[in-house]
Amino acid sequence: MYKATIVVRLKQSVLDPQGSAVKGSLHSLGFAGVTDVRIGKTMEVWIHADKETEAAEQVEAMCQKLLANPVIENYTYQLEGA
Numbered sequence: 001m002y003k004a005t006i007v008v009r010l011k012q013s014v015l016d017p018q019g020s021a022v023k024g025s026l027h028s029l030g031f032a033g034v035t036d037v038r039i040g041k042t043m044e045v046w047i048h049a050d051k052e053t054e055a056a057e058q059v060e061a062m063c064q065k066l067l068a069n070p071v072i073e074n075y076t077y078q079l080e081g082a
Contacts, residue, residue, distance in 0.1 A: 009040035
């Protein structure tokens with residue numbers, strides 16, 4: 001059993017309106033030193049696999065097919081044996 005922690009973020013070249021809204025709100029609250037905010041999502045997925053390489057292959061396929069949009073998003077993941 002493996003736990004995959006997957007982080008998906010918009011590519012730097014893609015506008016992040018949600019991040020801009022949060023940045024504006026932080027400035028309104030007095031956090032003037034904030035220069036940029038990028039919003040992403042984190043997922044934890046538990047996978048039954050015999051080997052770490054099998055779990056990694058499954059995570060790659062999940063990200064490519066469903067969890068991330070490779071056209072506008074980047075993803076990273078970390079595997080832990082559970």
